[in-house]
């Protein structure tokens with residue numbers, strides 16, 4: 571029945587979560603762990619779709635957190651062999667006070683295998699207490715900005731000076747669908763509304779409100795990320811302190827961005843990793859072509875403590891097509907700029 575339910579849910583595009591109690595007597599015994607891994611793997615292999623496994627801490631099941639969580643770490647690795655994106659969730663249900671303390675101390679290590687916690691009956695602590703002990707990166711199921719996000723809701727600017735459009739007449743609306751333009755005629759101005767339901771709303775955010783994330787050693791490019799869509803990400807390179815390890819080399823490393831085309835727009839400041847690049851310039855590093863700091867830039871960066879650069883990067887997951895207008899501004903020599 572589980573196989574068939576998973577298949578049907580998949581057919582309808584519905585997520586499949588499995589409530590999966592850990593019922594063996596003693597997961598402190600390596601033999602029982604081995605047995606459970608084999609037994610669960612048989613289920614994982616048979617189901618066409620699994621999005622998440624949720625394991626109750628008790629009722630049924632009664633395993634000390636350190637043994638249960640060690641088991642679940644292994645089960646998560648096994649689960650991902652068959653369902654690479656599936657998540658592992660658990661609840662501290664039925665845990666004693668001592669077990670809750672142990673559970674919280676394990677949570678503090680931010681176990682990478684654990685996607686989230688389920689709260690329900692027989693959980694000793696209230697939801698706020700449970701939440702307070704949950705690592706921050708587990709809290710995103712509320713949809714709120716995480717606290718270590720480089721910007722937050724306060725940074726959003728909303729429209730203030732709204733213009734009224736209540737004219738009537740023939741208003742032509744062109745709707746683009748799959749590359750084709752379709753024409754619709756409205757009897758009132760399309761902005762003649764008092765509001766609308768839905769998830770799309772206008773807002774603005776300034777790059778100057780982006781608080782850079784820095785570290786002792788070079789931070790990976792996602793720390794600069796500001797927006798993401800299915801087709802591209804937008805990163806903001808803002809004035810910031812450089813890496814502060816005594817042996818750190820602040821210039822970025824050479825890389826081949828095999829997953830995306832990188833387009834960078836240099837807005838303001840001094841661009842440490844580039845020679846002959848000034849404000850207003852645009853560079854394009856196509857996917858798979860290795861690139862990195864220009865000759866001398868790496869050496870030049872050593873000992874520098876900060877940058878005033880301001881640049882915006884758009885990484886597209888599909889190759890960018892070059893227009894004739896873009897070719898007109900090509901300097902024809904950038905690709906040779908890595909030659910000493």
Ligand SMILES: [Fe+2]
Nearest residue numbers: 827832855861
């Ligand atoms: Fe790059």
